[in-house]
Amino acid sequence: METMLKIGGVAVAAALCAVLLKEKAGPFALVVALGAAAMILAMALGAAEEVTAVVSELQTMAGLSPAVVAPVLKAVGISILTHLAVQVCKDAGEGGLAAAAEAAGTVLALCAALPLLRAVLDTVEELL
Numbered sequence: 001m002e003t004m005l006k007i008g009g010v011a012v013a014a015a016l017c018a019v020l021l022k023e024k025a026g027p028f029a030l031v032v033a034l035g036a037a038a039m040i041l042a043m044a045l046g047a048a049e050e051v052t053a054v055v056s057e058l059q060t061m062a063g064l065s066p067a068v069v070a071p072v073l074k075a076v077g078i079s080i081l082t083h084l085a086v087q088v089c090k091d092a093g094e095g096g097l098a099a100a101a102e103a104a105g106t107v108l109a110l111c112a113a114l115p116l117l118r119a120v121l122d123t124v125e126e127l128l
Helices: 002-024 026-062 066-091 095-127
Strands: none
Touching: 002 026, 026 066, 066 095
16 A cells, blocks of 8 residues: 555656656657556566565465466566556557567467466366
């Protein structure tokens, strides 16, 4: 909760600065927004480490293979990064670039999930 309040404050302050800068110095507005985004991601990194630790603990408790858990985490990471890239491209007015980034993210997430599909198929094959 406390971290989200800080993140919200940074986001609102940066958005206000970007709006004011757009009128007089357009390119700097994007730089301010990107800087704020980097700061927000750094602030959220601690939470990501906690999530990774809990997932690792659950993996151990459930006896899951890393071949099952790793692809899911990779696909989630790719999804988050793709979403951020798409939004930055849209904010910069580059809709075509945003669409390309979105398509690439989709393909890469599918590629990251392939080992999971292989593990499922291997399990089904063992059952038959």
